[in-house]
Amino acid sequence: MIQMVSMKYLCVLVLCIFGFLSLVTSIGNSSGGTADGSETWGYVDVRPGAHMFWWLYKSPNKPKHSTKPWPTILWLQGGPGGSGVGFGNFGELGPLDVDLKPRKSTWLQKADLLFVDSPVGTGYSYVDNDNLFVTTDVEAAIDVTTLLKAIYNGNQTTIMSPLYIFAESYGGKFAVTLALAALQAIETGELKLQLGGVALGDSWISPEDFVFSWGPLLKDVSRIDDVGLNKSNSLALKIQQQIADDQFAKATDTWGDLEDVILDSSNGVDFYNFMLDGENDPTSLTTKSSRRFGKKPYAMVSEANGNDLDSVMNGPIRQKLKIIPTNVKWGGQSDGVFLAMEGDFMRPRIAEVDELLSKGVNVTVYNGQIDLICATKGTEAWINKLKWDGLSTYLNLARTPLYCGEDKSTTKGFFKSYENFAFYWILGAGHFVPVDQPCVSLEMITVLDSGSNLKCVVFVSIVTKEKKNE
Structure with missing residues (x-):
């Protein structure tokens, strides 16, 4: 009898343990990392059938005896459908480049780095069924918030590290919606x-303002003529009306038509650097589609020996990670990610920036001087539409020049800031600022701590109003 009771409770214990393990599996039990703990990676099931991949690098530069919290930068790539784990990591600011050689300008010098393949279906992330793709920026934000809960909750060391959300291109729309979703989850515990x-x-915050910037900008630099300008402006007006009528999918189609007009009128200008032809971009970002910004995932070929990112990610990196399912190809579902989001692609997110500012969150915008797709002219236009109380004061402040290190002989950019908003003009950079201007990018992300949990200062230029006005 005693043995039977013991066996009964043993079975109950086994079932409880099995249930716990099943729960762990449900939030993502596929994980790995290096032996020294400097890198960890894994999957989180953000929804049933929706598997999101993340990769965290611990910085070797973290001071061993400092009491100041060491920051973590979460990098969100654009597209939608561009892989942060792939392009942001190996193409722009991670510890290794596309040739798997050490990058001298890695942002690990300043912070830990967290790369996420979001939305699900991007990079190594994948969905079991196409109807599990997200269709809005908000849905994507909810998924990443679920991932952050799995990574942060219960990890005291990680909790003490302030998180800064950095974004590029379409990733900016993800960033502002994620920040609001994360804040709500923080407030509720x-x-x-x-x-x-x-x-x-270089973020796609207001598509309307960017499409209106393309024609005038290219006309000013002699890349298109009046005929091309008139065609461009006509389509921009059509897009403006479609956005006003909430016809966002139709606006996405017209946006594609406008890109074709720009390419035809300019003899193939590079949307990532208007000083170049698309075929001559030294960053070797290539795509066969004229709709370069979205419908095709980023491709990259190294300048050193011709390694392409697709081969690297589906070859040696896949072998290193060991947890990528055999049926998952890096970037294999990226086209589906964009197609699922066509109805949200042209939706503006200016109101979300305003909401973040009103909540006291530090918001910094930085833009490459020679970017076209998210041109500085368009960025300045949407900033002028902010309802933020400090806008008028900010607009009337003088800019401060930026240099690279101790070299004051060459201006690398400008910045100005007021309260919790700052803007950086990065000279000589196109769409991919960390690639084109790595030195000044590192200057930009120098971390200062203001001593406040939610108002930690991440940029050199974000100082208190009193100091700025001295």
Whole structure:
């Protein structure tokens, strides 16, 4: 009898353990990392059938005896459908380049780096069924918030590290919606995390303002003539009306038509650097589609020996990670990600930036001087539409020049800031600022701590109003 009771409770214990393990599996039990703990990676099932991949690098530069919290930068790529784990990591700012050689300008010098393949279906992330793709920026934000809960909650060391959300291109729309979703989860106690700030690099915050910038900008630099300008402006007006009528999918189609007009009128200008032809971009970002910004995932070929990112990610990196399912190809579902989001692609997110500012979150915008797709002219236009109380004062402040290190002989950019908003003009950079201007990018992300949990200062230029006005 005693043995039977013991066996009964043993069975109950086994079932409980099995149930616990099943719960762990449900939030993502596929994980790996290096032996020294400097890198960890894994999957989180953000929804049943929706598997999101993440990769965290611990910085070797973290001071061993400092009491100041060491920051973590979460990098969000654009597209939608561009892989942060692939392009942002190996193409722009991670510890290794596409040739798997050490990158001298890695942002690990300043912070830990967290790369996420979001939305699901991007990079190594995948969905079991196409109807599990997200269709809006908000849905994508909810998924990443679920991932952050799995990574941060219960990890005291990670909780103490303020998180700064950095974004590029379409990733900016993800960043502002994610920041709001994360803040809500923090306020309700569902997410144990300190949000340090949001940084929007060449970000697609207001599609209307960008499409209106293309024609005049290219006309001013002699890349198109009046005929091309008139065609461009006509389509931009059509897009403006479609956005006003909430016809966002139709606006996406017209946007594609406008890109074709720009390419035809300019003899193939590079949308990532208007000083070049698309075929001559030294960053070797290539695509066969004229709709370069979205419908095709980023491709990259190294300048050194011709390694392409697709081969690297589906070859040696896949072998290193060991947890990528055999049926999952890096970038294999990226086209589906964009197609699922066509109805949200042209939706503006200016109101979300305003909401972040009103909540006291540090918001920084930085833009490459020679970018076309998210031109500085368009960025300045949407900034002028902010309802933020400090806008008028900010607009009337003088800019401060930026240099690279101790060299004051060459201006690398400008910045100005007021309260919790800052803007960086990065000279000589196109769409991919960390690639084109790595030195000044590192200057930009120098981290200062203001001593406040939710108002940690991430950029050199974000100082208190009193100091700025001295």
